[in-house]
Amino acid sequence: MLALNSGSLLQQQRLRFKPFQSNSNPRAACKRNTCPRIRAGEVEEEQYDLNQKIDSGKLIDAAGAGRSVFSPGWLTQLGRLWGGKSDVPVADAKPEDIQDLLGGALFKALFKWMQESGPVYLLPTGPISSFLVVSDPEAAKHVLRSSDNPSRPIYEKGLVAEVAQFLFGEGFAIAGGDQWRVRRRAVGPALHRAYLEVMLDRVFGPTALHLAGKLDRVADSGEQIDMEACFSQVTLDIIGKSVFNYDFDSLTTNSPLIQAVYTSLKETETRATDLLPYWKIPLLCQLVPRQRKVAEAVQLIRDTTTDLINKCKAMVDAEEQASFQEGYINDSDPSVLRFLIASREEVSSVQLRDDLLSMLVAGHETTGSALTWTLYLLAQNPDKMAKAQAEVDAVLGDRAAPTLADYGQLKYVMRCLNESMRLYPHPPVLLRRALVEDKLPGGYTVPRGQDVMISVYNIHHSPAVWGDDAEEFKPERFGPLDGPVPNEQNTDYKYIPFSGGPRKCVGDQFALMEGVAVLAVLLKKFDFDLVPGREIGMTTGATIHTSTGLYMTVKRRSGSGSSSSGGAGKEAAATVPV
Numbered sequence: 001m002l003a004l005n006s007g008s009l010l011q012q013q014r015l016r017f018k019p020f021q022s023n024s025n026p027r028a029a030c031k032r033n034t035c036p037r038i039r040a041g042e043v044e045e046e047q048y049d050l051n052q053k054i055d056s057g058k059l060i061d062a063a064g065a066g067r068s069v070f071s072p073g074w075l076t077q078l079g080r081l082w083g084g085k086s087d088v089p090v091a092d093a094k095p096e097d098i099q100d101l102l103g104g105a106l107f108k109a110l111f112k113w114m115q116e117s118g119p120v121y122l123l124p125t126g127p128i129s130s131f132l133v134v135s136d137p138e139a140a141k142h143v144l145r146s147s148d149n150p151s152r153p154i155y156e157k158g159l160v161a162e163v164a165q166f167l168f169g170e171g172f173a174i175a176g177g178d179q180w181r182v183r184r185r186a187v188g189p190a191l192h193r194a195y196l197e198v199m200l201d202r203v204f205g206p207t208a209l210h211l212a213g214k215l216d217r218v219a220d221s222g223e224q225i226d227m228e229a230c231f232s233q234v235t236l237d238i239i240g241k242s243v244f245n246y247d248f249d250s251l252t253t254n255s256p257l258i259q260a261v262y263t264s265l266k267e268t269e270t271r272a273t274d275l276l277p278y279w280k281i282p283l284l285c286q287l288v289p290r291q292r293k294v295a296e297a298v299q300l301i302r303d304t305t306t307d308l309i310n311k312c313k314a315m316v317d318a319e320e321q322a323s324f325q326e327g328y329i330n331d332s333d334p335s336v337l338r339f340l341i342a343s344r345e346e347v348s349s350v351q352l353r354d355d356l357l358s359m360l361v362a363g364h365e366t367t368g369s370a371l372t373w374t375l376y377l378l379a380q381n382p383d384k385m386a387k388a389q390a391e392v393d394a395v396l397g398d399r400a401a402p403t404l405a406d407y408g409q410l411k412y413v414m415r416c417l418n419e420s421m422r423l424y425p426h427p428p429v430l431l432r433r434a435l436v437e438d439k440l441p442g443g444y445t446v447p448r449g450q451d452v453m454i455s456v457y458n459i460h461h462s463p464a465v466w467g468d469d470a471e472e473f474k475p476e477r478f479g480p481l482d483g484p485v486p487n488e489q490n491t492d493y494k495y496i497p498f499s500g501g502p503r504k505c506v507g508d509q510f511a512l513m514e515g516v517a518v519l520a521v522l523l524k525k526f527d528f529d530l531v532p533g534r535e536i537g538m539t540t541g542a543t544i545h546t547s548t549g550l551y552m553t554v555k556r557r558s559g560s561g562s563s564s565s566g567g568a569g570k571e572a573a574a575t576v577p578v
C-alpha cells in the first residue's frame with residue numbers, strides 16, 4: 001500500500017502549527033531502564049531514572065529534546081512551552097542521523113531513537129509541529145482500530161492523503177469517513193475467494209511463467225539480472241490483468257502507459273521525500289517541468305482507465321442477464337472492474353476510476369518489494385532456500401505452476417514471505433492524525449490534530465517484541481507449519497505488515513497468493529545467486545527498495561524441465577536490461 005517516507009513528511013510537517021501536549025505516566029515510554037546514548041562518536045550507557053526526571057520536570061532536557069536536526073533546541077523548547085509540560089520522551093536527533101534521512105531510509109533512524117527513548121516518543125519536526133512515533137504493539141493496535149471506525153472514530157489518514165491526492169483523487173485508499181466506508185464495502189467483496197482461485201489459475205501462474213521464460217534466456221547467457229525490476233514488472237502485469245483485465249505486458253514491452261504508471265508512482269514517492277512541498281501550490285505545478293510531466297502521466301492513466309470502464313460497461317449492458325452475486329465469475333472477464341460494474345452500484349465514473357487506480361497502485365510495488373526481499377533473504381540463507389525448494393518440488397511435482405490445492409500446501413514458502421515482510425514491511429511506517437484528543441494504552445495523551453507515526457519497522461525489529469533474534473531471517477519463528485498464517489489478530493498486533501483495524505489492506509489474501517505463486521514458479525525452476533561484491537542497501541519510497549537493484553545470476557536447476565546451455569561465471573556476467 002501507499003507508504004510514505006517519513007523524511008519528507010517531517011519536512012512537510014513544518015508547515016503546520018500544532019503543539020504537542022501530554023500529561024501522563026511516562027513509565028511505559030522506555031521499558032528498559034538503560035538507554036544507550038551516542039555522543040561525539042562514543043557510546044555510553046546512561047542510567048535512566050524516569051521518576052526523578054519527570055518529578056523534576058527535566059525529562060525533556062535530559063533526554064536531549066531540542067537537539068533535533070529538524071528543530072534547534074530553543075525552538076523545540078518554545079513549542080513545548082506553548083503546548084505545556086510534556087512527559088513524552090523527545091527523540092534526540094543528531095546531525096549524523098541526517099545521513100540516514102538523506103540516504104532515504106529514515107526508518108532506521110526511527111529505530112535508533114526507539115532504542116534511546118522507548119517505544120513511544122515525540123519527534124519534533126519544527127518549533128510547533130511533531131510526530132508522535134509509536135513502536136509498541138498495544139498502542140499501535142489502539143490507534144489502528146480507532147481509525148475510521150464508525151463506533152470509535154478517533155484517527156484518520158492525515159498526511160498520506162495529502163501527498164497522494166494527485167494520483168488517487170477520490171479513491172477509497174485515501175478517502176475518509178462515509179465516502180471511504182461506502183466504497184470499501186463495495187470493493188472488498190470483489191476480491192472474494194472464487195475470484196482469487198480464478199486469478200491463481202489464469203493470471204498469477206501464467207504471468208510468473210512468463211517471467212520464468214525471460215529468466216530462461218538469462219540463464220542461457222549467464223548475464224546478471226535485476227530481480228527487483230523483474231518483480232516490479234511481473235506484479236504490474238498481474239495487477240493490471242486482475243483489476244482492469246488490461247495487459248500492460250511490461251515484462252516484454254515498454255509503452256507510454258507503463259511509463260506513465262512509473263512516473264506517477266515515482267512522483268508519489270518523490271512527494272513523500274520532497275524537502276519543499278511546492279506542489280501544494282497549483283500555479284507552481286504548471287511551471288515546473290517535472291510536475292507538467294506528472295500531470296500528463298496521470299491524465300494518460302485516467303483516460304485509459306475511463307476507456308476500459310466504458311468498454312466494460314458496454315459489455316455488461318450487452319449481457320441482459322448478467323447475474324451478480326458474491327462468488328459469481330464472468331468467464332470472459334473475471335476482473336475487479338467487471339465485478340464492480342456488474343454490481344450496478346450507484347457510483348460515478350470518476351469514483352470508480354479512482355478506486356481502481358487505488359488498487360493498482362496499492363497492489364503493485366508492495367507485492368513487488370515483498371518478492372524482492374524474500375528472494376534476497378533466501379539467497380542469503382542457503383539452508384532456508386533448500387528447504388523452500390524441497391517443498392516446492394514435493395508439492396508441485398511435474399506442474400510448473402501451483403494449483404489451488406498446491407497453494408494450501410506451500411506452507412514453508414508462505415512462512416518465508418511472512419518473515420520477509422516482518423523484516424522489510426511495506427510501508428515501514430503508517431500515518432494517522434488524531435481527530436479528537438485521545439489517550440494511548442500506557443497513559444500518554446494524544447492531542448487533537450497530532451500526527452502519529454506507527455513504526456511497523458520498529459515493532460517488527462524490536463527485541464522486546466520478537467526476542468534477541470529479532471534481526472534474524474527465521475521463517476520457523478511463527479510456529480508449526482500447520483498452524484495459522486501469522487496476521488495482526490493472532491499475534492496481537494506484533495505482526496502488522498498489512499496494517500489492522502478498519503483500514504487494513506483489502507488485498508492481503510490476493511498478495512499472499514500472488515507472492516507464493518510467483519515464488520513457487522521461480523524456485524522450482526531456478527537457483528539464484530547474489531552478485532558477489534554488490535552491496536544491497538535499503539532506501540524508502542512507497543515501499544522499502546534496494547538502493548541500486550537486486551542483481552543476481554540465475555541457473556536452471558537440474559531436473560527443472562529445460563536444458564541448460566551453460567553460461568558464463570558470475571564474476572564475468574554482463575547485465576541484462578530489464
Ligand code: HEM
Nearest residue numbers: 001173362363366367370426497498499503505506507511
Ligand atoms: C505484499 C503486498 C501488500 C502489502 C504489504 C500491503 C500493505 C498494505 C497496508 C499496510 C495497508 C494499510 C495502510 C494503512 O493502514 O494506512 C494497505 C491498504 C490497502 N491495500 Fe494493500 N498491501 C499489499 C498488497 C495489496 C494488493 C495486492 C492490493 C489490491 C489488490 C492492495 C490494496 C490495498 C488497498 C485498496 C488499501 C486501502 C484500504 C483502505 O484504506 O480501506 N494491497 N495495504
